[in-house]
Amino acid sequence: MSIGRLTVLHGPPAIVAGVALLVLGIVLAALTEHSVWNYRLALQLHGGGVIDLGHSLEPQDGLQGHMVRISGTPRVVEAPYDTDFNQQAATPVLERHVRMFQWRELRIGGTTTYELDWADTPQDSSRFAQPQGHANPGSFPIAGKRFDAGSVELGGYKLDAALVHALPDSEPVAPVAKALPANLAASFSLQDGALVTSANPGNPRLGDLQVSWSAVPLQEVTVIARVDGDRLVAVPNAVDGDGYEVNVGDSTLLDMRPDMAAEPALIWPRRILAVLLATLGMGLLLRQKDATRIDPRVALGGGLLVVGVFAAMPWLGSSTADATAWAVVALAGLALLVWHRRASRPRSRH
Incomplete structure (x- = not known):
């Protein structure tokens, strides 16, 4: 032929x-x-193609507006600060958790019982089947709150707020009791890595507060985001709804985007x-x-x-x-x- x-x-x-x-x-x-x-x-779903920089963390020419993949350990430049309790930690995100010792209603089958326990939200005792004798104090005088670092860098790039929020994992952080303001130091004492208002920490009373903190650990992460000057930012209006990816460890592109073939x-x-x-x-x-x-x-x-x-x-x-x-x-x-x-x-x- x-x-x-x-x-x-x-x-x-x-x-x-x-x-x-x-x-x-x-x-x-x-x-x-x-x-x-x-x-x-x-590519359209995730905001575009990705240039794999690996551990080459310094800004390079010609990357403006491109999506890049970078691995490394973030560095906290301006640590988050809880002004109410004068607590600070070298972490991208510091979070305050508040619990109150309250009555809780337990319904098992046809039986209703009540117990005092720590809860992180106010328990509305007016809705209890037997509110008499089980009244709770109501709203918390102190609220839980999240504190972001003022500046977090990955190599030579500053991470945008959305990427800082997305950094994974959490670990408890012990408060520094001696750093408490005088008015709070008179009310709180340290017990098992948290601050409590109990006169006898081992035997809390109704309405006692427990305040603790957790932080995002400084560990190796892999970030996929868009280069905007010296910053890594999310892609606006990305179809997948995020416009960035953050994983723990040195993750490959396929690990982070399994739906995206080579x-x-x-x-x-x-x-x-x-x-x-x-x-x-x-x-x-x-x-x-x-x-x-x-x-x-x-x-x-x-x-x-x-x-x-x-x-x-x-x-x-x-x-x-x-x-x-x-x-x-x-x-x-x-x-x-x-x-x-x-x-x-x-x-x-x-």
Whole structure:
């Protein structure tokens, strides 16, 4: 089988070979475009492609506006500060937790019982089945609160507030009792890593408060975010709703985005091979019945027409540019077929 002056298959073998080559070309073209379409869709969902910087943490030229992946341990430049209790810690996020010793209603089957225990939200005793003798104080005089560091850096980049909030994990932080303001030092004492208002910490009373703190630990993390000057920020209006990723440890891109396969390889060689396969197939199927050669214009025209049509299909409704480009390829193939047909007509003699 060959194009031009070389001989070709005849009869049923030629038809079978032509159909097989044509189908292979169509399938290869459709699969190639579908893989590119899937990859671009994943990019759109997460805010764009990612440049893997690994542990190269210093800002580099040419990265402005690009998504990057960076691994390392954050550095707290301005530590969070709980002004009410005069507590501070070298952590990206410091959180205050408040609990009160209150009555709690327990319903097991048809039995209702009451017990005094620590709870982190006010228990509305007016809704109890037996409120008499189980009245709770009401709202907390001190609220729980979250304190973010004024500045957190990952290498040479400052982390935007959204990325600081997303830093994972939490560990308890023991308060410094001697740092308490005088008015609170008179009310609170230290017990088991928390501050309590109990006169006898081992035997709390109704309405006693317990205040404790937790912090995001300083550990290796991997961040995917957009470069904005010397800052790492979330991508605005990202389809996935976040526009950034944060993981513990040195995580790969696939670990953080399991729905995002690697960028398809050898796209253009696969496209060219699809056209060649379809060209050979169409050459065998469209040749003249008694012809011993494949006409190059017929073969190439048919191959471009078929591949162009099927390659455009995955892009319909999603990418006008790609669909148009393949439509142009199909039209070029159709033009070749029309040109061959007109050139093959016998010229009239006058």
